[in-house]
Amino acid sequence: MGRSPSDLAVFIAKRLVQLIPVLIGITILTFFFTHISVVNPCNQWFPHAGAGTLANCRKMFAQPGYIQYWNYLTNLLHGNWGASVSGVAVYPAIADGVPATLELVLASLFLMIVIGIPLGVIAAQSAGRWADHLVRIFYLSGWATPTYLGAVIAAIFLAPYLGLPSHGEYSSSPPPFPQYTHMSVLDPLLSGNLAWAGDAFLHLILPAATLAFINMGIATRMTRSSMLEVIPLDYVKSARMKGLSEFWVMYKHALRNSLITTTTVLGVTAGGLLAGTVVIEEVFGWPGMGAYAYTAIGGGGNAPNYDGAIAVVAVFAVGVVVANLIADILYGILDPRVDWR
Amino acid sequence: MNASVVTVDALTIDYIVGAGRFRAVSDVSLEVPEGHVVGIVGETGCGKSTLAQAIPRLLPVPPATIGHGRIMFGDVDLVRVPIWKMPAIRGTGISMIFQEPLNSLNPAYRVYDQVAEAIQIRRVREAGRVPVDRRETPPFDYSRRPQPGAGEVLSKPIIPSGTAAQAARRAVPPHPELRDEVLDYLKLVRINDPETILDLYPHELSGGMRQRVMIAMALSEKPKLLIADEPTSALDVTIQAQVLTLMKELIEEVHTSILFISHDLGVIAETADELGVMYAGKLVEFGPVADLFENPRHPYTKALLRAAPTRYKSDGPLDSIAGSVPNLSRPPPGCRFHPRCPLAQPICKVEPGPSLVAVEGVASGHTSACFFATEVPNLP
Numbered sequence: 045m046g047r048s049p050s051d052l053a054v055f056i057a058k059r060l061v062q063l064i065p066v067l068i069g070i071t072i073l074t075f076f077f078t079h080i081s082v083v084n085p086c087n088q089w090f091p092h093a094g095a096g097t098l099a100n101c102r103k104m105f106a107q108p109g110y111i112q113y114w115n116y117l118t119n120l121l122h123g124n125w126g127a128s129v130s131g132v133a134v135y136p137a138i139a140d141g142v143p144a145t146l147e148l149v150l151a152s153l154f155l156m157i158v159i160g161i162p163l164g165v166i167a168a169q170s171a172g173r174w175a176d177h178l179v180r181i182f183y184l185s186g187w188a189t190p191t192y193l194g195a196v197i198a199a200i201f202l203a204p205y206l207g208l209p210s211h212g213e214y215s216s217s218p219p220p221f222p223q224y225t226h227m228s229v230l231d232p233l234l235s236g237n238l239a240w241a242g243d244a245f246l247h248l249i250l251p252a253a254t255l256a257f258i259n260m261g262i263a264t265r266m267t268r269s270s271m272l273e274v275i276p277l278d279y280v281k282s283a284r285m286k287g288l289s290e291f292w293v294m295y296k297h298a299l300r301n302s303l304i305t306t307t308t309v310l311g312v313t314a315g316g317l318l319a320g321t322v323v324i325e326e327v328f329g330w331p332g333m334g335a336y337a338y339t340a341i342g343g344g345g346n347a348p349n350y351d352g353a354i355a356v357v358a359v360f361a362v363g364v365v366v367a368n369l370i371a372d373i374l375y376g377i378l379d380p381r382v383d384w385r
Numbered sequence: 386m387n388a389s390v391v392t393v394d395a396l397t398i399d400y401i402v403g404a405g406r407f408r409a410v411s412d413v414s415l416e417v418p419e420g421h422v423v424g425i426v427g428e429t430g431c432g433k434s435t436l437a438q439a440i441p442r443l444l445p446v447p448p449a450t451i452g453h454g455r456i457m458f459g460d461v462d463l464v465r466v467p468i469w470k471m472p473a474i475r476g477t478g479i480s481m482i483f484q485e486p487l488n489s490l491n492p493a494y495r496v497y498d499q500v501a502e503a504i505q506i507r508r509v510r511e512a513g514r515v516p517v518d519r520r521e522t523p524p525f526d527y528s529r530r531p532q533p534g535a536g537e538v539l540s541k542p543i544i545p546s547g548t549a550a551q552a553a554r555r556a557v558p559p560h561p562e563l564r565d566e567v568l569d570y571l572k573l574v575r576i577n578d579p580e581t582i583l584d585l586y587p588h589e590l591s592g593g594m595r596q597r598v599m600i601a602m603a604l605s606e607k608p609k610l611l612i613a614d615e616p617t618s619a620l621d622v623t624i625q626a627q628v629l630t631l632m633k634e635l636i637e638e639v640h641t642s643i644l645f646i647s648h649d650l651g652v653i654a655e656t657a658d659e660l661g662v663m664y665a666g667k668l669v670e671f672g673p674v675a676d677l678f679e680n681p682r683h684p685y686t687k688a689l690l691r692a693a694p695t696r697y698k699s700d701g702p703l704d705s706i707a708g709s710v711p712n713l714s715r716p717p718p719g720c721r722f723h724p725r726c727p728l729a730q731p732i733c734k735v736e737p738g739p740s741l742v743a744v745e746g747v748a749s750g751h752t753s754a755c756f757f758a759t760e761v762p763n764l765p
Contacts, residue, residue, distance in 0.1 A: 285479075379492075380588070
């Protein structure tokens, strides 16, 4: 059959093994970009350091590139992800940032699914009529909006107009509960603090909606086009002939088959969503990976943080690969004709 | 004469494609008496499938438009029913078997889910009509089915709302029973190992099996009218024979009214009580099957019967009808068959063929749309 749970386990294991060469490639690229692109790195990295540190640094850079990379990689595997120029360790910052970014991305993904996909269905049902054109205008305007512009408009103009907060995770800090997960809505819920959870939820709306609006187009468009392929098929007619109402014909029978395409595309948008967080998090003061990446590459007048930049890129790469893996698993669940291979 | 389940009255359907206007069905009148099997035969493109899909309002609008005419289902004119109310008619009222069993089952759901869904729809509708406390699950018996008039069906919402809906849902028996009923229907269509088939997806079944499941699904709603749109055409010959045998047996068992569309005269001869012959969007002849085969009274029917291969005529070339099917965007003036007709007279080129009229010397109910129907027997 090729569809048993053990087949699925083998499938997942294989895909995770494929992650290793991807990660090696990603770290090589970013390592050499960050280390070769800098003129006189020691002076830049340690502008106020003493002669001893500078000498150590120059000794390190005197080694061939592959040895520098090998040293970096062994450190990485030992859990030493390096530190910023000012000596702040990379790993704890990333460990705190990942859940916050994950929360933001999942919230956007949720909006893309519950708004973007039904919009695609509506567009397909009314193909060529005014609702279709309205939906197209909506998703194309999201598509055409540069992230920095959309984020700034949302934060400066929409936020006061809608009365929504536009900075940070909570209205005041520090929060009076332990941050087990570093997810702003989940932490207060775990502590039973509903007021803070509501506050965190309000803070999540604008950044998540902006990120979703900008990335939603592809989901809507793919849903529309695959629905247009499915709707004329006989099984949609036979669902109608059962006496099902048009709503169930569309959402139970037609959409179920269209989702197979949409899911794959949603996996691909993971890269766009993660890239979008760099600007969105910086603008909305969201303490996640994106904001960390922004400062690591020297945004906002900060000193560049090369170890941090490499780590962020590697974590984003893992995110993209895992998102596509999840999309492929869902694809197999949605389409019973797919074998796990 | 039995009361009729569906009466099509002067129905005209156009397809508007770009600037062109194709009259796929023109002025067709037809009646399916209760418990009868009415066959419609004709060449590809003669409008028979359009007619079949127009009755449950399944045609996509646009490009199709119903120009004029009525489709009386009980006391309701389906042409006038708003499209969003049609689900109340479909299923328990009119059910359908499609041509391509490969495409007519949803690839994403198991056989059980698809058949059970149809049964659930019927049960909810039945439960919505019968007082809950007096309701019992009827034993599996096809002849005993409570069927209201279409007007009553229409007056009920698709799924009853409010407390009525809750009562109706509570009254719908839980799954084990549903499973039994699904099994009953799979057995009805002679599926040998229904327990296994239940959990399979359509792509795991052969074409013949899928068509059996499709038939089970259509019958499980206990429709007043079953439309079979070329149910055997897409199957290979041996499977075709099996499914045809099944259809014939089911027609005996189920006593439902059937509109049977086919391009195969042999299939129609074995199943139908009455037969209508369509040519270029028009119904050219209608009558009891045996009489129509014995005494065709339209030159097209005669030519069609001569062109059909029979076991008595296995050698020599098959007869064919000279000329080709007219382009429906620019049909020939007068009678549409006249360019190919051996009996054509000057009048046929100007006057459209008469509407179906009774012919002398044949069985009652046998009608033809030819000016010279009485001369047809003289044709070779």
